[in-house]
Amino acid sequence: MTIDEWSRQALPAMLDDIRTLVEVETHSHDKAALRRGLAALRDLAAERLGPPAEETRHDGGRYGDVLELRYPGTAPGEVLLLGHYDTVWPTGTLVDWPFAIEDGTMTGPGVFDMKTGLVQAIWAVRGLRGLGLPHPGVRLLFNGDEEIGSPVSRPHVEAASEGTLASLVFEASLRGALKTSRKGVGLFDVTVTGVEAHAGLDPAAGANAIHALAGLVTRIAAGGAPERGTTVNVGLISGGTGRNVAAGLATCGVDVRVSDFAEMTRIDALFAGLEADDPRVTVSVTGEWNRPPMTPNPPSQRLFKEAQAVATAQGWTLEEAAVGGASDGNFISALGLPVLDGIGAVGDGAHARHEHVLVDHIPERTALTIGLVSALA
Template structure:
């Protein structure tokens, strides 16, 4: 039976699994729900694929645990299958935004980012087995902290990808395009300490932290380099105690995105050089780079060519894209290892209420994974 016919036939069962996952909320900051969610993921995987040849649970502490399940293949080597089970949606969102299928699309919290991709990854191995197709061993790594930077799971992702033939990331696609380049991300906070004083009675003795921060924000906003793919956004700002008080404290939260690794060092120098014009004001910068940029290294280029050839064999044209968001694929790429991202759903609306998946593409995306795994064998 052709791969595409098989994936079309099992679509109803895949949608049942997707409903199960979406209807169990897994907000990144709700450890109890993350624990329940991971238990459900494991039960679903074992129902579809049987008991794994190896299973490891890594306690994430305050973060979601990491589950690694390895299924022995019929060919040499191992492929790492990366999928996160946490979402950005707070527990309770489902109450007024339920899992819904209508007009060829599915909506619900986390359906696009990235529970559909997780389901597709599981059914890809199910299909390879049922059709008797060769494939390497597969290690599934499910993490519950991707949406907050993979603070716990990063080291386990890097370790698991060390000897892999490839790492496939089941984040959603960009309108069907695979993601071969992503920006690196830095999260920083600038804290300013000034001198409080009465704004009317004694204005000259004060040194406003807010005025100083406004000066620094303007300077920071001019430090991006869009021609190099570097952007900076001051997304949060707070400070002061009253309109009639020269503010003693003020802070701002900053998101920096870079397409090229050298830009990380340049931006580090920008932050290190922040000074207020008023010498009575002190400036402190905290934060760090959360993810390095994902740039197309030679092994990943070869892997994309393989995927493109697989798609051509199905009669599809597969293209690639560079995107501003980051994923766990950034970690793998930065180590010079082969990785393909965007293997998951076709749809739109990540982190937004119009998040949705186009049902018609689920079988073909699953087939693409199956074909690539067979090619890697």
């Protein structure tokens, strides 16, 4: 039996497993839901793969825990299969948006980002073993805080990727293409503190923080440089206590995306140099670079060529793409290690109500992983 034939025969059971995971909601900020979701994921892996040779669970605190499962191979080395089980969808979303499959399209909260990918990773390991293919050892790592920047899981992801032959990230693809380049992400908050005063009785006594922030927003937004791959978005703004009060406090939240490490330094200097025209007004900036850029390093480029060769041997063409979103693959790439992202589902609508997966592509993506991991042996 070929890898493709095996994967297509497995599709009905894979769809059942995807339904199981989607119907256990896992919002990033709902610890109880994350605990239930990880239990369902662990049980699913154990059912399909048997007990792991090694199991490690890292406490996520108020976020989702990190689970690592290791299965031995028949050849030296190890491959990391990485995926997050948290979603952006608040608990209760399933009530008016249930899991469904119709006309070859599968929908439901988190089905594309990225519960289909989790199932594909598990079934790829099952396929390697069931088909008797040579393969390195496999480490599955599931984290529950990716959608909020992986504040707890980052060191575990980085540690798990060290010394591996490859790291495969089961985030959704871009219309089938692997994501070999991703932008780095910076999340910053600008706080402006002024002097409150009555807007009618004593306007000169006030130093309006909102007015000052309005001027700074223009300067912040001008820091974007699309020609360099840098975008700056002021997505949140708040302040003031009343129409007739010179605002004493105003804040804005800023999302920065960069393709080049040098741009991080330039943006840092931009924020460090923010000052208001009125000397009575103070400006402070908090936040950090949540993820570095993911740029194609030589080991990753070689790994992509290997994946292309596997796809060609299976009868289809694999392409690569650069995207603006970030993932845990950014951390691994920044270490200079081989990583491929977008191994997961084919579909569209991440973080949107039209989130969906094209069912016919699930066997193909699973077969790609089976073939690639075996080739690494």
